[in-house]
Amino acid sequence: MDLPITSPSLPGSRAADSGTSDLILALPKGRILKEVQPLLARAGLIPGGDFHDEDSRHLRFPTNHPGLDVVRVRPFDVATFVAHGGAQIGVCGADVLMEFDYPEIYAPLDLGIGRCRVSVAGPVDDPIAEEANRWSRVTVATKYPGIARRHFAARGVQAEVVSLHGAMELAPSLGLARLIVDLVQTGSTLKANGLVEREVIAQVTSRLIVNRTALKTEPERIGAWLARFREALTA
Numbered sequence: 001m002d003l004p005i006t007s008p009s010l011p012g013s014r015a016a017d018s019g020t021s022d023l024i025l026a027l028p029k030g031r032i033l034k035e036v037q038p039l040l041a042r043a044g045l046i047p048g049g050d051f052h053d054e055d056s057r058h059l060r061f062p063t064n065h066p067g068l069d070v071v072r073v074r075p076f077d078v079a080t081f082v083a084h085g086g087a088q089i090g091v092c093g094a095d096v097l098m099e100f101d102y103p104e105i106y107a108p109l110d111l112g113i114g115r116c117r118v119s120v121a122g123p124v125d126d127p128i129a130e131e132a133n134r135w136s137r138v139t140v141a142t143k144y145p146g147i148a149r150r151h152f153a154a155r156g157v158q159a160e161v162v163s164l165h166g167a168m169e170l171a172p173s174l175g176l177a178r179l180i181v182d183l184v185q186t187g188s189t190l191k192a193n194g195l196v197e198r199e200v201i202a203q204v205t206s207r208l209i210v211n212r213t214a215l216k217t218e219p220e221r222i223g224a225w226l227a228r229f230r231e232a233l234t235a
C-alpha cells in the first residue's frame with residue numbers, strides 16, 4: 001500500500017526540510033511498551049537512538065521515518081501530551097482515557113493489548129461491601145478519582161476518594177478506605193491481599209489515540225499513520 005508518509009530512504013525528506021514539523025508519537029513506559037513493539041514493527045516503525053536502553057535518560061527518540069519521533073512518557077501522561085497537542089499520536093489505555101475524558105482526543109483504533117478491567121473491589125470478609133451501591137457515601141482508594149466518582153455518582157452514591165498512585169490493595173486493611181477502584185487482570189493481586197472483585201466498571205484495552213485538531217490540520221500525514229496501524233492490526 002502506497003501511503004503518503006515521508007520515506008526514510010529519500011534524501012532531504014526530513015519533515016523539517018519541507019517546512020512541516022515532525023510528528024510525535026507518545027508511547028507509555030512499562031508493560032504496554034513491551035506489548036506494543038511487535039505492532040510498531042508491523043507498521044514499519046522502528047524507534048532508533050538508545051530507545052531500547054531502559055537506563056537511557058533520553059525521552060525523545062528518532063525513528064526510521066525522519067518525519068516522526070517517539071517520546072517515552074508515563075502511561076497516564078500519554079493522554080495529556082496528546083490532548084495538549086505536544087504529541088499528535090499516542091498509545092494509551094482506555095482506563096486513562098476514561099479517567100481524563102479529554103474532548104481533544106480521538107481514539108479510533110483498539111490495539112487489543114493491555115487487556116484488563118477497571119473494577120470495584122473490597123475485603124473478602126466484608127460482605128456488606130457488596131451493597132455499596134445502596135449506601136449514600138463510600139470511601140474509595142484509587143488512582144482513578146474521576147472514574148470512581150462518576151461510577152458511584154451514577155448510582156446516587158457519593159464517593160469520598162483517597163488518591164493513591166499504587167498499592168491501592170493495601171488501603172482497606174490499613175483503614176484508608178472501605179473499597180478500592182483499580183485494574184484487575186488475573187485477580188491474583190486482589191487475592192493476595194484479601195480482596196474480592198465486587199463490580200466491573202469497564203473492560204480495558206490500549207488504544208491508538210490522536211489529537212483531533214492535528215488530525216484536522218494534517219489529515220494526510222496523520223491519516224496515513226492511522227492507516228498503517230489499522231493495516232498492522234490485521235497483518
Ligand SMILES: Nc1ncnc2c1ncn2[C@@H]1O[C@H](COP(=O)(O)OP(=O)(O)OP(=O)(O)O)[C@@H](O)[C@H]1O
Nearest residue numbers: 029030031032074075093094095114115116183185
Ligand atoms: N495487570 C494489568 N494487565 C493488563 N494491563 C494492565 C495491567 N495493569 C495496567 N495495565 C494497562 O497498562 C497501562 C499502564 O500500566 P502500568 O502498570 O505499566 O503503568 P502504571 O503503573 O499505571 O504507571 P506508572 O509507572 O506511571 O505508575 C494501564 O493504564 C492499563 O491500561
Ligand SMILES: O=P(O)(O)OC[C@H]1O[C@H](OP(=O)(O)OP(=O)(O)O)[C@H](O)[C@@H]1O
Nearest residue numbers: 166167182183184185186187188189190
Ligand atoms: O489482576 P492482576 O493480574 O493481579 O493485575 C492487577 C494489578 O496490575 C496493576 O498493577 P501493576 O502490576 O501495574 O503495579 P502498579 O500499579 O503498582 O504499577 C494493577 O494496579 C493491579 O495491582
